[in-house]
Each structure stands twice: as C-alpha cells, then as structure tokens.
Amino acid sequence: MNENNLKVLVGGTIIDGKGSDLIQDQAIIIEGKNIKDIVNINSISMDKKMDCTLFNLKGQYVMPGFIDTHTHIQMSGEQSEIQNFRESIPKKTLRAAFHARKTIEAGFTTIRDLGAEYLIDLGLRDAINEGLLVGPRMFVSGYKIMPTGADFPIYSPEVKIEGQHTMDSPEEIRREVRTLLARGVDLIKVMTSGRTFRETSSPDAYALSLEDTKIAVQEAHNQNKKVSAHAHGKKGVKIALQAGCDSLEHGTILDDQDIEMMLKNDVFLVPTLSYGKHIEMLGEKCTLPKYAMKKAIKSRKNRLNSFSKALKSGVKIAMGSDSGMPFVNHGENVFELIAMVEAGLTIMQAIQSMTGWAAELIGVSDKIGVIAPGKLADIVIVDKNPLKDISLLYSKENIKGVIKEGKIEIDRGLKKKNS
Numbered sequence: 001m002n003e004n005n006l007k008v009l010v011g012g013t014i015i016d017g018k019g020s021d022l023i024q025d026q027a028i029i030i031e032g033k034n035i036k037d038i039v040n041i042n043s044i045s046m047d048k049k050m051d052c053t054l055f056n057l058k059g060q061y062v063m064p065g066f067i068d069t070h071t072h073i074q075m076s077g078e079q080s081e082i083q084n085f086r087e088s089i090p091k092k093t094l095r096a097a098f099h100a101r102k103t104i105e106a107g108f109t110t111i112r113d114l115g116a117e118y119l120i121d122l123g124l125r126d127a128i129n130e131g132l133l134v135g136p137r138m139f140v141s142g143y144k145i146m147p148t149g150a151d152f153p154i155y156s157p158e159v160k161i162e163g164q165h166t167m168d169s170p171e172e173i174r175r176e177v178r179t180l181l182a183r184g185v186d187l188i189k190v191m192t193s194g195r196t197f198r199e200t201s202s203p204d205a206y207a208l209s210l211e212d213t214k215i216a217v218q219e220a221h222n223q224n225k226k227v228s229a230h231a232h233g234k235k236g237v238k239i240a241l242q243a244g245c246d247s248l249e250h251g252t253i254l255d256d257q258d259i260e261m262m263l264k265n266d267v268f269l270v271p272t273l274s275y276g277k278h279i280e281m282l283g284e285k286c287t288l289p290k291y292a293m294k295k296a297i298k299s300r301k302n303r304l305n306s307f308s309k310a311l312k313s314g315v316k317i318a319m320g321s322d323s324g325m326p327f328v329n330h331g332e333n334v335f336e337l338i339a340m341v342e343a344g345l346t347i348m349q350a351i352q353s354m355t356g357w358a359a360e361l362i363g364v365s366d367k368i369g370v371i372a373p374g375k376l377a378d379i380v381i382v383d384k385n386p387l388k389d390i391s392l393l394y395s396k397e398n399i400k401g402v403i404k405e406g407k408i409e410i411d412r413g414l415k416k417k418n419s
Contacts, residue, residue, distance in 0.1 A: 006031050007406065010044050012057030012381065017064040017355030017370035019348055022387075028062065030377040033405040037373050055401075056415045061385055063351070064371050065109030065378030065404060066393075067358035068333045070228075070249055070270050070320025073099050073124065073138070074116040077326040085161065093120050099324070100124060100135030102331030106396060109378040109404045110137040112320070112362055114189045114228055114249065115144040117163045122184060134409055137378075139186040139362055141228065145177060145216050146191035150207035151198060173212050177219040188220040189228045190245065193236025196295040197325070203232035203252065203299060206239055213243035226363060228270075232299065241267065247361055249320065252299050254306035259313045268361045270320035271307045273339035276300030278327035288326060304343055311344050318361040319354035334393045347390045377406040381414065 007030040014023035027044040029036045044054075074096045079087075087095075096116075103111060113121045125138035143165045144151065150166075167173045177188055192208050194201035208216070213229070220227045221244070229240035232252040240248055241261045247268040248254075254262075254269075262269065279286050279296045286293050311317065321336040322328050328335070337350045345353065359369025367376050381401035384392045392398050402410035 006052035007055065007377075007403075008044060008052050009055045009057055009062060009379070009381075011041055012060045012062035013385075014038075014371055015061060015063045015351060015387070016372065017352060017359075019352050019356070028371065028377075028379070030379075030403070030406050033376055033407075035371065035373050035375050035377050038371070053416055055381075057381060060400060061382040062371065063107075063380045063382060063386075064355040064369055065380055065402070066107045066333070066354050067110040067112075067319070067362070067369065068103070068108050068136075068321050068323065068336075068354065069112040069247075069268075069318045069358050069361055070272055070322050071103070071111045071113050071330070071333070072115060072322070072324030073103070073111065073113050073330070074118075074120045075324030076330075077324060077328055089118050089120070092118065093123065096120050096124050097127070097133050097135065099330035100128065100133065100138075102329075103323075103333065104134060104136045104402060104404070105399075105410055106331045106333055107380040107382075107393065107399045107402055108136050108333055109380075109402065109409075110139070110359075110362070110364075110368060112139045112141075112187070112228075114141050114230075116140065117143055117165075119143075119183065125186075137368075137404070139364075141187050141189040142180045142183065142185045144189050144191055144230070145173060145180075145208065146230075147207055147212070150191045150194055150201055167212075170212060170215050173208070173215050174219060177216050181219065181223050181225065185225070187226045187228055188216055189230065189249075190216050190240070191230040191236075192239040192243075192245075193230065193232040195230075196232065196299045197292055199289070199291050203295065204235070205233070206235040208239065210239045210242055213239050213245070217244045241265070247318070250299075250303065251306055251310065252303045254310055256309075259310055259315060262310070262315050263313065266316070268316045268318050268357075269307070269310050270318050270361075271303060271340065271343075272320050272322040272336070273300070273303065273307070273343060274321050274323075274328045274336045275325045276303065277335075277339045277342075282327070307340075307343050316357060316360070317345070317349075317353050318358045319350070331396075332394070334390075337390050337393065341390050347387050350390055351386065377403055379403040 009028040121140035226246040229245035321333040
C-alpha cells in the first residue's frame, strides 16, 4: 500500500514523553520518517486541498512510540525447557518474528533485547530494518556474557546442548565480547549474579567477578557500546556498579551506597516487576516448581523495597518487561507499567519510563522517545486517556494506530482523509 510522504495528525491530545502538561489544539506534521513540525490546529484546514493524508484525531491521545528496555524476543514463557530444546533454530526464528509482530501491535516501536541464543536477535533486527518483517526497532546484545553455572543447568556428560555460551577466564570473556561486537551487537549483557529462575543458581551469589566484569565493560565502552548487568543480590549489584555497567537489570537488593553510585554515574534501574507480580497473583495456581516460586516471591519483596528507595532518591528508571519469561507474554509488555505504578511511580513517570527515559538509557534520545520536531515519527494513537488509568494501554483495542518512522504499521480504524 502506497502512503503519502506527508501526513498530518490533527486534533489529538499530545502526551509528549517529556512529562509536560497535556498539549492540545495542535497538529503534528510528518514528512517522510520524521516529525517536521508541530503547529496550531487553526493553521490546518481539514477541507483545504493539500497533498497529504490528514488524520482527524479529535478526542484521541497521541504518544511517542513505546520502548521496552528488557525483552527476550526469542523466548516464550509458555514453552518448557524440553520443548525449547526440541525446537529447530528456523522455528525459533519464526517464533521470534511472531513475537516481534505482537510487540509492535501493542504499541512498542523499539525494544532492547537482552540475551538471545544462535544470533536470532541480530538476524531479526536486521530483517526488520530491511523491511522484510514488521516489528519494533531492535537494540540487541546477542548471547549473555556469563560463567558456567550462572544460568544454564549442567546436564549429564552424555547430553550435549549446543548454543549455550559460557566463559570462565578473562581471556574467554575478552574474546567473546570482542566477537559479539564484531558481529554487530548494539550492547553487551553481563551476568554479575545468578538467577531466581534456576534451582542451582543463586541470585545472592556473584556470577562474573569484578575483574571479569571490568574486562567486558572495558571492551564494550572502547567501542562506545553500553553494558547491561543482570544483578540481583548485594554481591552482583556492587560488582556491576564498580565495574562501570550502564544499567542494572532487576536491582533486587540496593543499599544506600549502591544508590549513591547509581546517581553519581548516571546508572539506570530496570526493575522488571512483571514476573514476580504474575507469580504473586497466581498463588497456588502457579505451575512453576516450588523452588522457583519461593525464590521469585522473596526476590519480589526485596525488589519492591529497593525500587521504592531508588525512586525516592531520584535514580533514573526505565521500563523493561522481561517479556519471554513465564507468564510475561510478548504483546502484553504494558503490564510492567501497571506493576510499576502500583509500586510507586506516577502514571506520568511510568509513561516517561517507556518513552523519554527509556530512549535515554538506550542512547537514542536524539532520535526517539518524545514527540518533537526533528525526531523520528514513532507515534502511538490511543483512544482513551491513559493518565486516568494506565491499564487502558494494556488493551490493544485502545491502541488505534502505531506509526514507526512515519509509516503506519498498525491501523485499527484511524480516521483519515486523503486531501
């Protein structure tokens, strides 16, 4: 379908991603991939002959494209580990593409994907960029930098699992980080603590040592790439911060010294509250092993306390759903906003955490994250006011349109008139 190069969004109430008051009686002019200008509605005539496509958004709300800074596009929380092992790499790739489609349908025009195997995330990113598939803009890390035992279970010697990368020496870490960078990843993800999801991996124990983590950070920063740290317990958090990581994923246990370092070094917190919230809601109906439930509930209590302290202290927070984890479905990423508002964010702060603040974390605030002239035209059109109820964004029926780089990717009944 051919689209006019010039589009004008008229009359929608703008939530700009900066935390500003609602902006009304304006028209957003999109030329090509970018927002050309934002002008008073009185300068635009809905009846005047113009070489553009006019959209009448009266009564609707216009927001920046949503950004999720912690996804696992390859993973499906509905699959068991055995099912995942049995699935071929081509099917895993097609499943990831399906997840990408569901994600943009929910309004997410950008994601930061953290930890995929078989380079599926790089391939999917490039296919979307080439226009072969519809999906969000992707910033990807490739496989995680981590030691043996931090994540993957250890099977008996006769069982051989391919594609699970681990590194147990400084030399191996340096080589793997350099390899990922040469393959074209957008950032590096390190594990400085174990996981809540694994029976034999402890979130309270450190994974990579401080020396090892510094090597990964040094190599990434040398090529101007950021480093995301999976960090739960005290040991892992302190290693991540002392090594110079740019964001803490989870940040389950933060003390005053940690928060001070985060503020001093401009480190973001990505709390990923959805997984624990879902398990808490399911209670006895949860189908995960008892050890996983117990660890998740303990982690959730600690994380809510740390989140509250970080928020009150002014730590920068970005939305990350951890989609792909059990019960955290792709396309339902906005559940994370609901959980963060429940945990203390205002609705406006929650919106900023998946727009302007999220763009700042990724390092692309010069291009996306807010609605302003010169930015890429990543825009979501919403039927009802999310500032009254953030859960309105959870309903795809309320997401009337998704525009990515000036192109209408999702149209659920936009009112348009070719002039």
